[in-house]
Amino acid sequence: MGKLGRLAINSEGFIFDPETGNSYTINKTGLFILNLLKEEKKTEEIIEKLTEEYDIDREEAMRDITDFIEQLRLFGLINAEEYND
Amino acid sequence: MTNVAISGINAVDNPGPGVGVIKSIKKKDKNTKIIGLAYDAMEPGVYMDWLTDKVFIMPYPSEGETPFINRLLYIKESCGLDAIIPTLDAELPLFIANGEKLGSFGICTFLPTKEQFRLRAKDRLSDLAQSIGLKVPESRTVTSYEELTKAINEMKFPVMIKGVFYKAYKAFNYQEATSYFNKIVSEWGYPVIVQKVVAGEEMNVVGVGDGEGGDFGMVGIKKLWITSLGKIWTGVTVKHEEMLRTAKNFVKEFNWKGAFELECIVSDDGIYLIEINPRFPAWIYFATGVGINLPERLLSAALGKEPERASNYEPGKLYIRFTDDFVTDMEIFQKIVTRGER
CATH class of the missing domain: 3.40.50.20 (Rossmann fold)
Known part of the structure; x- marks a missing residue:
């Protein structure tokens, strides 16, 4: 799980990184994905859960997850080599 | 009493x-x-x-x-x-x-020794950093416009223009660099230090060394908001294990005695040491507020008593300065x- 494991995440989507002191806010969908990533779910599984939870197709879910993971990477919240599956 | x-x-x-x-x-x-x-x-x-x-x-x-x-x-x-x-x-x-x-x-x-005090002078910081596994940003000492331009050409903008003892400015072009160079020279004299800007998180550690390689506690923080003079106005406690370990190494390696503040930049390629202050910083009450009362521990040590040594503070505590x-x-x-x- 790497860096994600250290993040403090509250139910309203506020995230605090105790190592860098940075804080972030995410929307409900982001929170949904982040919690699944913290539980070490594979991308394929997250896509499935996202399509079940929200009214979107597989392709859209995959695009959103890829975007979201890329954002996490940009903010240094996951390592470069993580979640490339 | x-x-x-x-x-x-x-x-x-x-x-x-x-x-x-x-x-x-x-x-x-x-x-x-x-x-x-x-x-x-x-x-x-x-x-x-x-x-x-x-x-x-x-x-x-x-x-x-x-x-x-x-x-x-x-x-x-x-x-x-x-x-x-x-x-x-x-x-x-x-x-x-x-x-x-x-x-x-x-x-x-309860103060550092003369030798410890000299160790953290800007011209010796590089050797000190290396001995505890830290990096220092590339820098040049300059005394003329010609040397200033040469140093900037080698490092590229932005660069920090610093006095040997006080003042530091970030310059994004030659006009700014020259103006800061003149400002520092007129106020503090030569030489002037040109330093590469390192990208990363600026973090600080405050602590008290016991003079025998151990410490009476330390706290890591990040400045969230600074004034135009570069002084902290809000901050947050952090637990960056590598930085705290490095601070412990520093105390151990040099048997540091007394208060200290390490100013670092935590970057993807390692931790850079910017400065060591041989005293408490002005935001020292932050450490006290999170349960690590370093001034009180230092006073106890000065009076020959054995102070507490714990550093068990919570990350995510905020420091708020205000005017009154x-x-x-x-x-x-x-x-x-x-x-x-x-």
Whole structure:
């Protein structure tokens, strides 16, 4: 799980990184994905859960997850080599 | 009852650490008698009589050791003095050089040695950093426009333009770099340091070394908001294990004694050491607020007691500075101006 494991995440989507002191806010969908990533779910599984939870197709879910993971990477919240599956 | 003298009670826009140190000591024991050491009648701490029980105007350290030490002995004689916590850079060499002498008069201090103090000079920082596994940003010492331009061409913008002792500015083009170079030269003289800007998170560690390789606690923070003078206004506690481990290495490697503040930039390719201050920073009350009362621990050590050593603070605690004001009588001002004490 790497860096994600250290993040403090509250139910309203506020995230605090105790190592860098940075804080972030995410929307409900982001929170949904982040919690699944913290539980070490594979991308394929997250896509499935996202399509079940929200009214979107597989392709859209995959695009959103890829975007979201890329954002996490940009903010240094996951390592470069993580979640490339 | 313990009588402690504390300097740096200039709680202004570029605040000294004194008021934070006093608040910390009073938090532990409100009966400790605090003697404020001021260099100007207008220092706010002179008037904050809920924090300073007595205040004395000191001669500048640059006037020489004799008047300075004599003033401290006068203070001891007139109201009793068990320990001193100096907090200003300009005073430290004098206190360090006279630590034993003051001790022989029953005035305790807990300061780095002369050699430790010299170690963290800007021209030796690179060697020190390497010995504890830290990096330092690439830098050049320059004394002319020609050297300045050459250094900038090698490093590319932005660069930091710094004085050897004080001041640091970030320059994004030649005009800015030249203007900051002139500003530093006119105020502080030559040489000027040109330093590469390292991208990363700026973090600081404050702690107290026990002089034998251990520590009496440390706290890591990140500045979230700074003033135009570069002073912290809000901050947050962090637990960056590698940075804290490095701080412990620093204390162990050099048997650091007394207060210190490490200023670092945590980058993807490692931790860069920017500066080591051999004293408490002005935001020291932050550490006290999260349960690590470093000034009180340092005072205990100075008085020969064994202080607590725990560093079990929570990350994610916020530090908020704010402005405040109060009204007082002319009497205090009169006393401090005419008698040099109140």
